[in-house]
Amino acid sequence: MAALLLGIALGLWLTASPAVLDYAGIARVGALVAGPIAASVSWIGLSEVTRPVRRFNAGVGVWLLVTAFLFRQPRSAAINSVVVGLLLCAMAFWPAPVKGRYGGGWKALVGRHV
Amino acid sequence: MSEVPPGWSYNPSSWSERLPLIALALAGTVIAGYLALYQSGVTDSVWDPFFGRGSQVILHSSVSRILPIPDAALGAIGYVLDAVSGTVGGRERWRTMPWIVIVFGIAVGPLGLVSILLVILQPVLFHAWCTLCLSSAVISIAMIGPAMDELLASLQYLRREHDRGQALWPAFWGAHSATAESV
Numbered sequence: 001m002a003a004l005l006l007g008i009a010l011g012l013w014l015t016a017s018p019a020v021l022d023y024a025g026i027a028r029v030g031a032l033v034a035g036p037i038a039a040s041v042s043w044i045g046l047s048e049v050t051r052p053v054r055r056f057n058a059g060v061g062v063w064l065l066v067t068a069f070l071f072r073q074p075r076s077a078a079i080n081s082v083v084v085g086l087l088l089c090a091m092a093f094w095p096a097p098v099k100g101r102y103g104g105g106w107k108a109l110v111g112r113h114v
Numbered sequence: 115m116s117e118v119p120p121g122w123s124y125n126p127s128s129w130s131e132r133l134p135l136i137a138l139a140l141a142g143t144v145i146a147g148y149l150a151l152y153q154s155g156v157t158d159s160v161w162d163p164f165f166g167r168g169s170q171v172i173l174h175s176s177v178s179r180i181l182p183i184p185d186a187a188l189g190a191i192g193y194v195l196d197a198v199s200g201t202v203g204g205r206e207r208w209r210t211m212p213w214i215v216i217v218f219g220i221a222v223g224p225l226g227l228v229s230i231l232l233v234i235l236q237p238v239l240f241h242a243w244c245t246l247c248l249s250s251a252v253i254s255i256a257m258i259g260p261a262m263d264e265l266l267a268s269l270q271y272l273r274r275e276h277d278r279g280q281a282l283w284p285a286f287w288g289a290h291s292a293t294a295e296s297v
Contacts, residue, residue: 032234044259049263050262100123102123103122103266103270104121109273
């Protein structure tokens with residue numbers, strides 16, 4: 001649960017960071033795209049039945065890491081991108097136990113049942 | 115016959131699970147309806163405590179006019195569909211009315227995803243934010259996770275019916291529900 005709440009906070013921070021750290025251009029667009037996605041994915045993952053969705057944030061994190069080095073951007077934006085990217089990757093795989101029972105979950109829909 | 119799906123620790127179709135979602139959908143209907151009235155010119159101004167003229171910029175943007183009707187009106191229709199499809203059926207509707215549960219899941223899921231897209235477009239394309247648009251998006255996204263459990267229960271039910279050799283189409287409409295899962 002804590003990992004998902006931190007994921008929401010990271011997404012909101014990323015969305016606000018162009019205004020707070022005062023940067024523009026491609027770095028701003030990247031933050032404004034990745035931020036809402038990261039926050040939304042973490043929020044959807046708060047429900048146990050949709051918990052697996054949080055792994056998607058690892059992709060968002062990797063994207064932030066790659067773009068930090070791929071595009072020229074202000075130092076503050078690049079550092080922010082790397083730090084948030086690493087944290088999102090970590091939170092995507094941080095243990096978040098599922099306590100309820102869901103009849104085998106989404107995996108029960110695929111594969112052969114005899 | 116138990117109301118709780120096999121292998122589940124609770125009933126996702128119970129009213130305690132569905133009523134909060136219906137309440138969220140109704141709140142979304144009010145917000146989106148208010149924004150649609152402004153977009154349609156019925157009201158002259160729109161309330162925004164944080165972003166000043168941002169709401170006006172967003173609500174009169176080119177994206178808001180892509181469709182024949184204002185995008186907020188489409189959002190309001192989506193929320194009404196959420197509320198109606200969340201209300202129809204009893205506590206065993208995951209098994210007795212899979213079709214309405216699937217309609218509910220389809221109504222909630224894509225509406226939430228479109229909301230994320232609109233949140234991204236506001237600052238990227240128009241350099242503006244809209245408080246009530248963001249509130250509507252938060253409601254849409256908040257509904258996705260809690261709505262998907264019931265959808266999963268219905269899909270699992272259809273899968274079990276398929277594995278029992280039953281035709282899926284009647285099961286989808288709830289035709290097998292009286293005899294299913296009792297053997």
